[in-house]
Amino acid sequence: MADYQALQKISTGIRRDIIEMLHAAGSGHPGGSLSAADILTVLYFHEMKVDAKNPKWENRDKFVLSKGHAAPVLYAALAEKGFFPKEELYKLRKVDAMLQGHPEMKGTPGVEMSTGSLGQGFSSTLGMALAAKLDKKESRIYTLLGDGELQEGLVWEAAMFAAHYKLDNLTAFIDLNGLQIDGPNEVVMGVEPVGDKFRAFGWHVIDIDGHNLEEIVAALIEAKNTKNKPTLVIAHTVKGKGVSFMENSVGWHGNAPKKEDAEKALAELGGEK
């Protein structure tokens, strides 16, 4: 049974870290990081078998952030989990820092794949899922894609492959917040109906409220019980979730909060400093 109170506290902490590290960095992507905070909270603090003291533990579950620009949410979760000290968060995007603007696997404990160029992280998870099956491991592979990312052709090459090879150890989340950098998805390049598209490609599809921790937990149970098919969890989310003036705002896709905005955001989020 999940401890939802504890998880809620962690997700608030992750949101606080996102605001603080982006403010310190002076650039980066708050909107799509905040929208994914609850999903990563459940994955790292309820679902996945990982060992921060032994990041390369061979039987671990793996998470790949295919929407690599949401790096802050991943870094916040990894730091909270103990993969590296929290001080690293405040060096994000600075020269000589460990934490790069987009995730980099060589230098960052817990980062399973270097991502940032959209579609590629998702594609790499197919290789990880195949390898786990070849090695007869119980490991499960998770990835998170953005909704705008679905416009990449590679995503559909990958979707076709995952179903063809029956990768039921793979669960992909779509952070469906409806906005991308140039505007609403449906104005820039319509992606809907996402569920129908993936079902047509042979996936098991689950729709959830991506901010409801219980629904995220339930979706992961359903994914594990789904055999011979990969599972797609369409997480309906709010871009900028948790900070009123960032919510549903395209302007906060790729802009870091300055001092005043950061303070306002932290006051709204509450939680522990």
Add this chain to the structure above:
Amino acid sequence: MTKPVATRDSYGEALLEVGKKYENVVVLDADLSKSTKTYDFSKTYPERFFNVGIAEQNLIGISAGLAAAGKIPFASTFAMFATGRAFEIIRNSVAYPKLNVKICATHAGITVGEDGASHQSLEDIAVMRVIPNMTVIVPADGVETKAVIHAIAEYKGPVYVRLGRSAVPTINEENNYRFEIGKGVVLKEGKDVTIVATGIMVSKALEAAEALAAEGINAGVVNIHTIKPIDKDLLVETAKKTGAIVTAEEHNIVGGLGSAVAEVIVESYPVPMKKVGTMDTFGESGKPDDLLKKYNLTADAIAEAAKEAIKLKK
């Protein structure tokens, strides 16, 4: 010389050998397994072979994931699609994290022949060697190809291997040939000029050296099978010894072997150089031999270039 063999055929044979030797070798193809010669591996080790369909970007992305999980993926398709269509996935998902992916691409160069320019990759050496962490190897014959495949299975890191469709003369002896990544091979010592060749042009360089000898010119021949990291020491040594260099490659003169050699020579020991390759142009349909003649990828063209390089000596 023994009978001509296409390097892709030797690749297919070598895959069976490394597949047997290393359990973690896996092979991926994008619907061209009968052409790239990964087919035999797919029949011998079906559980370790993955056809991704006609999806070259995914071919490389999946390979990156397999390598991250400790496998040694050999990914094959035609050179055009491997290095062109999938370039950015190679750059960001393979080379940047230095993952252990072996991209073994066939049907490189103009000797693809009748399929024409859309399938004749004359830019792949250039685009692969510009990527940090990437090793670029162009075997000259079947014997070398086999040695290369064994060597890269041992080596940890991304490698691009450029293979051909058409049969080429065998210049190396199977039992005596020792291959080392990054170490050029002196096939003939010379005094007046050195021909530095790669891939199918190595045998033509040897022919050119013979023709030049008949005219009293003593040309050396060096096989640079590894374009990156290039054998700088050998190139400088040879520049000092003969004072003139001709490069020969079945590739655009822009960015390939000629450029790589020039980069070393101009910084370390400048001597006159001439480059034989396609002259910044696309190819066309035709029989491989007819195309090699039309695009001046011949022993005659190398010999001519050698004489011009010698003339440029002070």
